[in-house]
Amino acid sequence: MTTIPYTPAVEDRTSSLPLRLLLAPAGTAPALLDGAWWPRSRDLTAELPALTAVLDPLWGRITHVTVNPTFWPTSPRKVPVAGHVVGVGWFKAEQDPHKLLLLSYTVGRWDLLVVPPETSPATAARLMAEAADPLGTLTASALMNEAEQRRIAEETELSLVSVWDSEGGHGASLPTSRSPHAVQPGAEGA
Template sequence: MTTTIRYLPAFEDRTASLPLRLMLAPVGTAPALLDGAWWPRSRDLTAELPALTAVLDPLWGRITHVTVNPTFWPTIPRKVPVDGHVVGVGWFKAEQDPHKLLLFSYNVGRWDLLVIPPETSPATAARLMTEAADPLGILTARALMDEAEQRRIAEEMELSLVSVWDSEGGHEASLPTDSRGLPPA
């Protein structure tokens, strides 16, 4: 299932289309390590959780509690007011993957979402959301993020090598020639 979290941007920005921010595994699929991915716009739980629960409450039942690892969240409020109720927030440093958000509902149970850092490029975020929502996925949240980081480093190295190649003449470098303009024999 794919869902877009809507928010009210600045007036002049309201007609702009927003990138996809949440992707969930298809309903009725076998349980996987992750139930989907969330790409918040900031690391402010007080600002981000209301939009997330507004989408998930109708799908999964009222979200009553969430837990995070404090590694990537600068401030963790104990409670966050959302549409008509309060969501309790807890944290576990050693016990919870820093790239995962756990959501709890009295009605249905628990869901695990990969949290994609807000500064992630749209292309990388889209790939991570797709992988996290794959019902056949076998990677943990940490493994997905480690893989994305390795890919980013490899792409930067490749760009760096191409840049060096081009700055040193690259494919346009001329071969030594003799007085007639022919390569030496």
């Protein structure tokens, strides 16, 4: 599995930055997801041209894309891309909100996990690798839920360490053989 570095030739807002895409290895058995895409924004008009420019030669001309509008503030009906137009559809109840479905008349369909643009690089890398794993059995939402649970656990652990440190736990010296609560000989009546 390799990330596909790509800088679009068409001038747009993301032209100076490489496409963040990881696909399952070619020729592997179909899984629930065919890879992952980490867009830089939630603007399909700005993001789709670079994605389709990379996928068209690999998968055949992408003709339609569907999304769940939950995480896309605007969903245009059509997006112009290099030499053609990609139709955009949206399905709120029927489609996983964390998935982008790509269709090609000549080849078929692909499902990509959409990693939210605000995701940290470490989490995004982990999510992309899991989504591109041909043995993966989790849906896009299940991967995102797992990542959220991991984030919460890490924040909780950091919070506990912070409390421990603030209460002297990290910098405190280890107790000696004399406990502060032990009664010292000759101190009983003093």
